[in-house]
Amino acid sequence: MAVHPFRHYFLSLLQVLPVMLWYLPLLFSTGIPSTFAAQLQPSHQPNLYFNPILPGWHPDPSCIQNRGLFFCVTSTFQAFPGLPVYISANLIEWKLASHAWNRDSQLPGLSWNTTGQANGMYAPTIRYRNGVYYVIVAYVRGDSRLGLLFKTTDPFDNASWEVPISIDLKDIDPDLFWDDDGKAYVATAGVSLQELDLESGSLGEAIPIWNGTGGAWPEGPHLYKKDGWYYLLIAEGGTSEKHSITIARAKTIQGPYTSNPSNPILTNRGTDEYFQSVGHGDLFQDAAGNWWGFCLAIRSGPAYAFMPMGREAVLFNATWSEEGWPVLQPVRGRMAGNSLPSSPLTVLGNGPAVDGNDRITFRDGVPVPPHFIHHRVPPPGTFVATKNGLYIQARRANLTGDQMSSDVELTGQHGLSFIGRRQSHTLFRFAVDLALRLRTDGQEAGISIFRSQNEHIDLSIIRRLNQTSNSSCGDLLFRLSGISPSTTIEERLVSVPKAWKNQPIRFEVEAYNASDYTFSVSQLDNARARIVIGKISSGAVSGRGGIGFFLGSMVGAFATCNGRGSGNKCKEGSEVFIQRWVYEGIGQEIANGEVIPTKD
The missing domain is CATH 2.115.10.20 (Glycosyl hydrolase domain; family 43)
Known part of the structure; x- marks a missing residue:
């Protein structure tokens, strides 16, 4: 029997407030640099749309x-x-x-x-x-x-x-x-x-x-x-x-x-x-x-x-x-x-506004929002809502994968341990708080701007093998890396401060213009303890070369053991939980040099 769509309506009792009520506070609350704030213009005028x-x-x-x-x-x-x-x-x-x-x-x-x-x-x-x-x-x-x-x-x-x-x-x-x-x-x-x-x-x-x-x-x-x-x-x-x-x-x-x-x-x-x-x-x-x-x-x-x-x-x-x-x-x-x-x-629908923000705390079994997506169908059990956060089960395939491997579990064809949402704003901030334990070499978790396995930028924490002692318990490093058919992405490694180990860490990417992403990490207990890892051009995930313009970028979180383990399982010893996820749209570029602010 057909379901009448009007059961999903409700009558709006309030008119939209004048734009300036949200426009002015936005400039002071987002932390957007003044050079870009000067570009912002109100995003609504009578008889116009954008x-x-x-x-x-x-x-x-x-x-x-x-x-x-x-x-x-x-x-x-x-x-x-x-x-x-x-x-x-x-x-x-x-x-x-x-x-x-x-x-x-x-x-x-x-x-x-x-x-x-x-x-x-x-x-x-x-x-x-x-x-x-x-x-x-x-x-x-x-x-x-x-x-x-x-x-x-x-x-x-x-x-x-x-x-x-x-x-x-x-x-x-x-x-x-x-x-x-x-x-x-x-x-x-x-x-x-x-x-x-x-x-x-x-x-x-x-x-x-x-x-x-x-x-x-x-x-x-x-x-x-x-x-x-x-x-x-x-x-x-x-x-x-x-x-x-x-x-x-x-x-x-x-x-x-x-x-x-x-x-x-x-x-x-x-x-x-x-x-x-x-x-x-x-x-x-x-x-x-x-x-x-x-x-x-x-x-x-x-x-x-x-x-x-x-x-x-x-x-x-x-x-x-x-x-x-x-x-x-x-x-x-x-x-x-x-x-x-x-x-x-x-x-009224089950999902959010297409241009909306995310402010999600994944404690107490909060489920995955309906607008979150993956690259291919993920294996069952890869993402599980728990009282400690959204658990990510690391997979042997990393975000690039060995696409020519005879071991299908390494290609990424059976799904990745990646969960994301579309980048839907030119100017935005995306931050994920991860509670993690990486106990075995090669284990890695973090955030990614992901377009395909051939085109992504990643900010992560990785346990590298200690080359001096050949220990199975290597150094913890922050890693900014990626792959692109058009742009050389140089790997950048920064040692994790001792005080940060075994503590939740915030991984963050910000875009205050159309051409660059800035990646940083911070300690949750100390907001001033922030390390800027580096800046990478958005041209690296713009579809130039490779498979072209068919795809678009997602922002999200991932976990992998970089091939360690066997079958479809990593070695035991890693725990990765997403505890908080924030996506904030700041502005949309609608013409060269013209950016309008967005409202929540």
């Missing part, structure tokens, strides 16, 4: 509106839980409702049998029909494509998402469309069209319908019907500098499709705009009939130098020309929002 709407790593957005509620889903690749479904009543404030892929039993072992760093859930589409929410997606494993169709009647409940139906897709980026006769169709990259049986997952003959305007990789198709026309929206030009959105239309669903003379209808290629790689979008209407769209973009400017958050989701308005073509509002950081939905309702 992109990105879904900040942090949120590529390939697809959205719908149902009964005045908006739902969006994005790609997640190897991240688990995957396919987050976000909800909003006004297009500006978004919360996590659920994840369509939220338990390994839906796809047993699939993650563990996937090797590529940028494999996994590609370009989902969300649609609604007759009380059922559908998310269709291609799961990529090397050269193979597995189509998956997830269904639920309650998008606020993880458990309600069913085991997906398998579909034999030949390409990525599946769309889902119902024609007036009730037949369901899938369009995929290329672009081809197939009839779909929603119960069995069987597909009809693939019919090529349009290959775009000549740009590379015509993909991300979405079909709509309006005023007797079938409209086919696609992305083309590649996923980086030449990314764009184009559209064609036909009188029958199989075509022939005629290209819009004004194509591309949305792009920032060839410009000096701060938002680049604009493309791969989806269109939808609000309850008043106004048209809107979401697409992906990268906050980098044309230099593509510092972009750790990767591809984010941006909002734009759409109108229709007299000739019957959509006209899309150019993507900028500061957007006119005169026709935004006005709703007195605030959506």
Whole structure:
């Protein structure tokens, strides 16, 4: 039975306070340097909104509106839980409702049998029909494509998402469309069209319908019907500098499709705009009939130098020309929002605001928040809520892993002892308090800015083998290290002060601009006992080289024994507990040199 989504509403009784009530205290409370405070501007003005709407790593957005509620889903690749479904009543404030892929039993072992760093859930589409929410997606494993169709009647409940139906897709980026006769169709990259049986997952003959305007990789198709026309929206030009959105239309669903003379209808290629790689979008209407769209973009400017958050989701308005073509509002950081939905309702969901902060004390069995994610499905028992904090069971594979090893437990393919959340602000502070005992050489724990096993920056404490005595109980060192396909990260080692040993330690990273991270450690019992370990460019985790821009950075905590042990277990002797976790967004850069403050 369908669950009425309005049970998740409550009526807001208070209006939002004027921005300056929180803007002024923010400058004095965050510790942000004055040189950057001068850049900050109030983040709300009448009839304006600010992109990105879904900040942090949120590529390939697809959205719908149902009964005045908006739902969006994005790609997640190897991240688990995957396919987050976000909800909003006004297009500006978004919360996590659920994840369509939220338990390994839906796809047993699939993650563990996937090797590529940028494999996994590609370009989902969300649609609604007759009380059922559908998310269709291609799961990529090397050269193979597995189509998956997830269904639920309650998008606020993880458990309600069913085991997906398998579909034999030949390409990525599946769309889902119902024609007036009730037949369901899938369009995929290329672009081809197939009839779909929603119960069995069987597909009809693939019919090529349009290959775009000549740009590379015509993909991300979405079909709509309006005023007797079938409209086919696609992305083309590649996923980086030449990314764009184009559209064609036909009188029958199989075509022939005629290209819009004004194509591309949305792009920032060839410009000096701060938002680049604009493309791969989806269109939808609000309850008043106004048209809107979401697409992906990268906050980098044309230099593509510092972009750790990767591809984010941006909002734009759409109108229709007299000739019957959509006209899309150019993507900028500061957007006119005169026709935004006005709703007195605030959506209640299980998850936090997409741009929210974390202040979590993991004592007394506090569970893992729903917006925390991993790189691949973690082994059972890796993260356990206890009265002492969130226990992390160290794994033999470190964050890089030996990806060519014949020992699969060393590759990281069976999951890492890493837990994180998306970096969702340009300027932020992230701190984790760890209570730990590292009793065996090679044991290591700390925090990481993690994009993939090929691209991460780590601040940790490690027990190194004592080379002089060959003792099995080596020195404790703070270690700043990492791996990047574009930036050399020099390892930095600092001895742990004797007074800090066997005491909880705070590991911290701060970003007060878009280009650098500053890493430090401190003793909890003495706030002044703080050691700055070093500064590393955010370009090191910006997708330059390697697997490119598909992924985005997470901030989180990890533990490993760096290969010691056997099978899937480390040697005995380590204990790592997360006791406190704080993520504070300070500001969002929305144009070159323009940063707006964020509020909690």
